[in-house]
Amino acid sequence: MSSHSYIANKKNDDIFININGSLIKRDQAKISVFDSGFLLGDGVWEGIRFHQSVLLFIEDHLNRLFESAKGISINIPFTKKEIFQEIKKTLSKNKMEDDIHIRLVISRGEKITPYQNPNANKGPINFVIIPEHKKSDPKIQKDGIKIGRVPNLRPNNEILSPQYNTLSKLNCILASIEANKxxxxxxxxxxxxxxxxxxxxxxxxxxxxxNVITSSGKYCLNGITRKKAIELCHENSIECFEKNFTFEDIKDSDEAFVTGTFGGITPVSMLEEFKLNSTDKNSLTFTLKKLLDKKIENYIKENK
Incomplete structure (x- = not known):
């Protein structure tokens, strides 16, 4: 189980996927083996939620997409409005309205030969939009998740900015493998x-x-739900501190939660061997989740 656990939906077997503007059935959707994303993980991506016919916080997602692309010197030859229209076109073709998760991927494009230098790229970028019927498993909100330390470290800006949402996720994949172990x-x-x-x-x-405590933000993804959670604290007179701290500083915490586009605010019930109160209906975590639900509800009303 994880904050990304979802309820399987057979409708996803027959979805249309947008590849460079063309809508193609899932079982026929293909990208060249010479694509930069496939060969080298060279590209950027976004995960976006579509609820009640509204793309949630789409401005934030598109801003981050363009910032990440600029950070790794990929020129996106489309405007944000054009990408928005392509997403809507894809959703319309699939007759999707609610509980949809969208993976938007942009790679540096196709290469002449498998070589890392972008001079080996021969054409325009590739962009892919994958929409899926994907509803979060309610069991996660009820039971919470278990988290703990792994030896893998986040890089700094001199290695690769951790704030860029790039396809090169091996650092995090290895951490996930360690967590599984x-x-x-x-x-x-x-x-x-x-x-x-x-x-x-x-x-x-x-x-x-x-008191709510989170990292300084320098070495984590520029999370959109993270930002919303911090805003909610400030808007509701809840003390929230972005700062440096170690495991020793927080191992006796009362609660903890994680944030992400798919799961929203997900309670942490176990911090290694320490049991937390995050799933309690009277917890601050539960309060913040309700506040986030309300913020989403208001956003939908304003953008219908």
């Missing part, structure tokens, strides 16, 4: 300086004495 749903990753940064696929918050 240790019996954790998510692995807690430190930065290079010994401070807690993030989990392998979600951002991380701790609650101690009604």
């Amino acid at each position: 240790l019996g954790f749903d998510e692995g807690i990753m430190n930065d290079l300086y010994g401070n807690i940064s993030t989990c392998n696929s979600t951002n991380l918050f701790f609650i101690k004495d009604d």
